[in-house]
Amino acid sequence: MFAKETAENHRRITELCAKYFKNKESKILDVGSGDGILLNKIAKSTKINPKNFSCVELDIRYKKTLQDYGFGVKGFDLNTKFPYKDNSFDYVIANQIIEHLYFTDHFVEEIRRILKPSGLMILSTTNLVAIHSRIMMLFGFMPNSLHPSTHIVGTLIKKKGNNPIYGHKSVFSGKALKEFTKVHKFKILLYETQSILLLPKILSKLICKVFDFGTHINIVGKKQD
Secondary structure, three states: OHHHHHHHHHHHHHHHHHHHOOOOOOOOEOOOOOOHHHHHHHHHHHHOOOHEEEOOOOOOOHHHHHHHOOOOOEOOOOOOOOOOOOOEEEEEEEEEHHHHHHHHHHHHHHHHEEEEEEEEEEEEEEEOOHHHHHHHOOOOOOOOOOOOOOOOOOOOOOOOEEEOOOOOOOOOHHHHHHHHHHOOOOEEEEEEEOOOOOOOOOHHHHHHHHHHOOOOEEEEEEEEE
16 A cells, blocks of 8 residues: 555655756765665666765665665664764765654754755655544554554554564654754755555645645755854
């Protein structure tokens, strides 16, 4: 059910990168790169050399795949200090990663530290108050975005075995994420929520323009002094 929303999220993040990454010689950091498929699409869309991209990925299964794409790869815990110098990157991409972290303030402070003056952060995460989550909570079910156990408990959809997407620690609403971004001295250039489960794309887009009902939250923030 969520594959469609994930694909739409990847499409939109690629679109945002193509729109905002103007400098073809820029240095870009992607945190939590996974299998690199999305980042490879971004590199092709922006026409930026893959050698200009740096990845953070702890899962060693993906290291060779990312290197084969031409990306530089480091593996470290994003809850700790980033091993990069101040003002190292023009752009930082943080797609579907902040919800997995304990220390969200530290995470965004580190992004701000390693960004060059006026550098951009593209931040995307799951939306705590998406319309489907509100409906679930109305009837006493857990929102899909929250994972308090490795087992699937309290959710509307029951499956056998462990929760395959266990790991969300810090889930924001759209309004909260906007405030959080501003508190950490980023000017918001774009804010939106995106994709509503089961609705046609056009209708989903229209509703998300008015209400914060989308499955994902996307923010483009500019580093301020």
